[in-house]
Amino acid sequence: MIEDREPIRVALLGCGTVGTEVVSLLQGRPGEFAARTGAPLQVTGVAVRRPHKHPEVPEHLLTTDAAALVNGDVDVVVELIGGIEPARSLLLQALRAGKSVVTANKALLAEYGSELYAAADAAGADIYFEASVAGAIPLLRPLRESLAGDRISRVMGIVNGTTNYILSAMDSSGASYAETLEEAGQLGYAEADPTADVDGFDAAAKAAILASLSFHTRVTATDVHREGISGIGAGDIAAAKSLDRTVKLLSICERVVDDEGNESVSARVHPAMIPRSHPLAGVGGAFNAVFVEAESAGQLMFYGQGAGGVPTSSAVLGDLVAVARNLVVAGKGPRESAHAQLPVRSMGATPTRYHISLDVADKPGVLSQVAATFNEHDVSIAAVRQQGRGPDASLVVITHTALDSALQATVDEIARLSAVNEVVSVMRVEGEQS
């Protein structure tokens, strides 16, 4: 009988919305977890800062001493505290003692992933972290395991629900960024301090994790070029709409091959226009979706809920079952795969495409001045549209692919042309052939 086997002892660090759900499901469905794991799962303790704030957790499980819990008789540590310290020290302690770890901590993994992997490997312990990117969506296991026989060429995802909510709402309502952010805060879609979301820090940590797994290369959050959405105006959204495109904050991880065949990795977070026909364009509200291109598999998409206590608990518990199963059968989950060690490209050296909208003077020769500037920087123009006349004349240019530094330099110079009154909108273009 499975129920007679030695239980797998599980310690939880942190007990917010995800932790509460994890404890409740583990306690509520013991038979189901035992059947799937091969041994009962027993919660031996839950470390929190203020025990009286957790009436839903049985009192004898609560402790404020996380270190003692980790150092005690436990087989698996589930970390849901978030942030770098004390999470990092506690997990290193656990791993060094041969205890396996399940964590949802994207910031920690994006910064200290290799250190944690190394500690796990040295002690023969497992580390799983499905919940750290795209919440409930099974994504990291497919990237790490299902696609292990393929070559991923590109991962492009909507992995931050707050910014996707805001951009989707701006797209529907035509409202300004400030108004929409305020509304998102009132509805609970944005934090009181929304910096981590709207400035792209959250998406950048996730991009680092995705790039590392996809390209077998160590990529940290600081390697990721990061631009947030606070500069997006109603004008940008309207410009996108007029071209049958929509604006999304994307985490993009690409394998870039130069003319000599040298490979490198681009990892970046920035808003971009994508065609409304792209599968990511329809991903609205707080949903997440990740579009993956691999050499053999072709185009794949993974879609689902990216946040929230209940959805995220699904990923945490899936990892916990995997770790516990490995303990039962003396197996071992995947290790760090960093054999490719590709260099990470700077943003300037990354090939991108721009959409540029200009408010121009209504005089002859404007287009030729602008076109000459593109030409000087070796940036090829894909399409030009001139709209209106008189003081409202505008010029919209979409480029072919060029190095981002060349595009940036072109825009800077165009802004100084006498015929250009204002650079109204500059946005990268993704999700279509160049």
Add this chain to the structure above:
Amino acid sequence: MIEDREPIRVALLGCGTVGTEVVSLLQGRPGEFAARTGAPLQVTGVAVRRPHKHPEVPEHLLTTDAAALVNGDVDVVVELIGGIEPARSLLLQALRAGKSVVTANKALLAEYGSELYAAADAAGADIYFEASVAGAIPLLRPLRESLAGDRISRVMGIVNGTTNYILSAMDSSGASYAETLEEAGQLGYAEADPTADVDGFDAAAKAAILASLSFHTRVTATDVHREGISGIGAGDIAAAKSLDRTVKLLSICERVVDDEGNESVSARVHPAMIPRSHPLAGVGGAFNAVFVEAESAGQLMFYGQGAGGVPTSSAVLGDLVAVARNLVVAGKGPRESAHAQLPVRSMGATPTRYHISLDVADKPGVLSQVAATFNEHDVSIAAVRQQGRGPDASLVVITHTALDSALQATVDEIARLSAVNEVVSVMRVEGEQS
């Protein structure tokens, strides 16, 4: 050095489009596979019927004696023959000798999955089969592993490319089934004998595999209710269109809970109308997509290429890396999970919803006769629409959820009403709240 380790010896059975790609990638990227696996992967033989038909495979690897290859010095057998025999006997032989298996054989798994699992388990060998459902899409691993801590309530997928191509084309062109099937054959989207696809056998085998994994219950292809698309006419497609719906052939696996709280499984394949706003509605051509609902995770979708040699090779090679990695670290993949042993519901006892389009006589009282018939069978009507007058009068009824047998009996009786000239179209409705 990984390259110095004993290689993992791999035998291939069958070498069609998938096998050719697998051999070519294994031979072309030895370092990459070794790095991801922890040991080199070495192809020791490829069993085919006609060796001269495979000039792309090194001659010394080819053999016509599959049994000798399986019984020889190999660690992993990759089966790409398809069909029941000789695949079943060969894989049982391999598993009983402790050799791990990777297979793409949906028919075999849907019928003899439990036998294969048992043989693998007894010998401590692995069996992986990601490529058997939805080609390149990482789907079975997420269901078996990522969602192992969740409760799946529903899986609804487009898992047959041929029928999806035909239905998508009928939806765009308004053409008949026969015309579209012929066109699909000419374009290579349908086989010369399309029975397995258009009559739903392929989708039913996949539904059996999906239901087994999702509900921890043994479900075989014969348990799956199966209806194909050959009865779908241009009128059905037009009827769906007029209601802003589209027709898809769906493989549906549901956990059904009755009023007493008893659980059972419904596994079925049939065409159904889904709203055009449903994520599956936009899945066109030969693409596959599977929509999953789980208690904690909520709604998930997996999208990608469901067939083709190159895409399918991605799933086969991902499995091969997993199996080989398990051999290197003495680990073990997931076993059969059939602990729930839920009963499988008959189609008659399954709750569904119907869309019924009737050609009716233009006399007073028709609607009341029809409504009375629904009422007698305890079927509740969600919406009725009367269109036209005179000889072209029609009546469209959409029901609430009821047992399929009651819906069927209602339709049979309505067909006999004097006021009803013809039952023009009957189609189940999925993907929306009842």
